[in-house]
Amino acid sequence: MVQSIGGIAKYSATDLDRLAQQLNQDGICIIPSLFEQKLIEEWAEAFEKLFRERQNQPGGLAPREVARYYLTLPWVSPFANELVFANPVIMGLLERVFYQEYVMVQLGVDVPFQGSDYQEIHRDFRPLFSDQIVTPLYALAVNFPLVEVTAENGPFQMARGTHVLLREEGLKKVASGEIPMESFYMQPGDVMVRSPLALHRGSPNRTNQPRPMVVMGYAMHWLHTPKVELTLQRDYYESLRMEIKQMLRCQVAEELPKEKVETYVNFKY
Template sequence: MKQQRYNQQQIDSFAQAVLNDGYCVLRDHFSTATLNVWREAFAPLLHDHIEREGKLRNRGSARYYVTLPFNAPFADPSIYEDEDVLALVERLVGEDAVMCQLATDTPLLGSDYQDVHRDAPPLFPEAGIETPPFQLAINFPLVDVTLENGPFEVVRGTHMIPKAEGLQRLESGEIKLEPVLLKAGDVMIRDVRGLHRGTPNRTEIPRPMVVIGYSRRWLYRPEVCIHIPRASFDALSERARHLLRFNPIVESLEEKPAVEVYQAFAY
């Protein structure tokens, strides 16, 4: 397992950026050799997904959400047990956090701008207030993200204000969408409530972005989970078993749903 790269002061600084801006970026953090293997293994999964349910277009035209199977190469503890990422997860959503999502978002040529949205509603919408973080998305691309191939755009600081207020301030020009350009190996850690959108991929090469979800232990979102083969679960480290403890254990990955359950995604 890779040793922790950042000291406590640096971890605190990254965590404060997430609290203030809604996200932070760890540059050159994951092995590009590892991500190249992921990219090659992902290509047939994307093809099969498009053949099976591409007509649903639930993420917009030519944009696909694909859950990754919890097996090699994706069930990689060097990624989901990364010491720095977990230090930030614990700092932001608690020492007893759970890992609840392992998936990808991929725009292709022909994709378009998404509506500006959040990935989760506030916990108490009737109160009109926001809370400290309760779910994080750990995003990292399998290719370099450029202005041409569909960068994620985010509005800083909107995770801590009501969505309607954020949209109003965005429309007035007081705040703005900013593209987040990432190299393969960079890692973005974000509060899922920040306003954001996907943008068009104007190239002929898919732009897969991995998302690993970590949340507070009491947060249950039935539309996202990781199906874990029993043999794989038994071989996990004690920490990994704890992180993954609320996910379904299956005898075979053939038992997973035939169609993605996570269809409604924008809040």
């Protein structure tokens, strides 16, 4: 049973087992109230400043169709927070569904603005071999919003269970209504863990405020992930515990680059 201590939910081993079962079955699960509101507010304020800076840099934002963007977060405060990227609840869930060692490969934000539209239904990854062979959970996206996600500001939409179907079969079931394209509404502090193989899309933001959604990517240690990257400053990297260093697939630099050119542009399969 999930308990709340000081307004923050605490998760038992039984809770994590249930979430892992749901993730395997549906391709998605929600962990309510995992992060404190103060943390979300700090991230939201820092993100707003960062986005304005990136807007003025050539290639500083990756387009995600009309009025929708993606940007990589720099590994600095408040984003470089071990309580987020190595959160014990998230790690406990990942350890239940990944069969081997895993690494973190991505830290970014997806943000639709007013004027955005429905994305084409897609997957973020290809199957390991072919659609004919059911692919285990070899990569996962961990998302959390920096604002409340409502029906009006562009909720993430996904068809449950399509991560284990042939792509064309899943699309037919969605088109017929047999499997609904479900909207996921979230409160600040909630965390979503999902399979990138499940059929999904972004929906329109009809409000005059952006809807930033953080994405942390984790994958089996052998998976090649050329489209996303992490860069850590050496002094910060050296301060981390060995098990955290081993979990991060990253470049280590003496100083972080002043400007970032986004390379994660092609994202649909």
